[in-house]
Amino acid sequence: MQPKLRAGLPVISRRNGELQIGSDPKYGVILTGLTWNEQALLDWLSRRYSPSRFERHRKALGVSKERLTELLEILDQHGLLESDPLRQNAASAEQMLCARLDGHQSGYLRRKDKSVQVFGANSLGTLVAALLGNAEIGNVVVSKMLEPPSIQAFEHFPFSAHSYGQSRMGTIGDFLRNYLPKNRSINYPTHDLSIIISAGSFPATLAKLLAVDDQPFLMVTYTEMGLSVGPLIHPALGPCPQCIDLHKTDLDSAWPIVADALQGTFARANPPSIDSATLATAAGFIVRIVLDFLDNRNQVPIGTQLYIPTYDTQIQHSFWQAHPSCQCQRFSFCTHDPVVGQELKR
Missing domain, CATH: 3.40.50.720 (NAD(P)-binding Rossmann-like Domain)
Known part of the structure; x- marks a missing residue:
């Protein structure tokens, strides 16, 4: 399944090597030590895309599968990845919040x-x-x-x-x-x-x-x-x-x-x-x-x-x-x- 950030999380390039995901003081995370290409690839996690298109983008940026896996594990440890993709154009505020909190929609x-x-x-x-x-x-x-x-x-x-x-x-x-x-x-x-x-x-x-x-x-x-x-x-x-x-x-x-x-x-x-x-x-x-x-x-x-x-x-x-x-x-x-x-x- 294609990796995707939880619904509604902003992705902000702070400066070279730093990427902020989320703006909430409790749940937001700052990743440091990134290359520009890694920052550009992670920014795609908040977009709608097909797995094949994301893979082409990864190769074009020169980010290895091993490095991508490492970065995704960090995001998953902080609870920032979805396990159940959400159709954001049809989601209510309650559905969006459950997706952000849980990474899935089963409770909702x-x-x-x-x-x-x-x-x-x-x-x-x-x-x-x-x-x-x-x-x-x-x-x-x-x-x-x-x-x-x-x-x-x-x-x-x-x-x-x-x-x-x-x-x-x-x-x-x-x-x-x-x-x-x-x-x-x-x-x-x-x-x-x-x-x-x-x-x-x-x-x-x-x-x-x-x-x-x-x-x-x-x-x-x-x-x-x-x-x-x-x-x-x-x-x-x-x-x-x-x-x-x-x-x-x-x-x-x-x-x-x-x-x-x-x-x-x-x-x-x-x-x-x-x-x-x-x-x-x-x-x-x-x-x-x-x-x-x-x-x-x-x-x-x-x-x-x-x-x-x-x-x-x-x-x-x-x-x-x-x-x-x-x-x-x-x-x-x-x-x-x-x-x-x-x-x-x-």
Whole structure:
């Protein structure tokens, strides 16, 4: 198969002997010690060509097969070569990104068969569902939790002013159908992943039901001054919901009382609204974690939690491990060993 750079990577001749591939500070690579002819040949890797034409170009430039193989191995080690060629003139932004990240399209091509359920019929849940549909997840469904039956005045984007007082689920359904006509929105008995968006503290009962059914889910909890995304609970990896409660109780012995009180408080009153900046930031991180999991990319470790404050731009990372006292340890529900002495923030 003809060698080809991953989609969309710029090739820049910096100076004699130096070739830069990619402009991203994390993924870009600078090759040094090249001849002018080698630079010219590598520049062809970003073009559309036939193998025979590339071979003629190699011979004309006088680059040996052995040297070409050596250069291609360097590019492959840095993850810059495609293993599954992409038709760039027909590719969407999502398809292009998967090709750049993975060098192939298998994760992207599986998306149409994936199903995600979003528990939380609010602004954040609706926006996340729309973004997942836009990322070409085949089936996305939004389910109501404790939200009022109609759209409230304090709820803004993605709802419109005409939505105030209208049926919540009807408004969300119309929005998704208009915005994502290909989305199936079928509530299957099980889904590839569920997202549970709650206010104050996490709904332990729902989490345990999903865990019993071996369904992976992402925990999202928001308060009056911030929002936590994660961890993603997997039936065979990382901590279970009880592990997290035990860790929080270790840090704060009153946590069980506080968690119940928060659930009761937000069940009796309107949950805190999410400002536009936090809404956009949180939705982006949620979708990124979900797609990383569904595409089987695994760049986000199981157990990762992000805290997004409303008052600054510093996003905090923490990592939850299995708790040694949890029952799931007996049944190998968690496969990560607990880290002794690691500070965990709730």
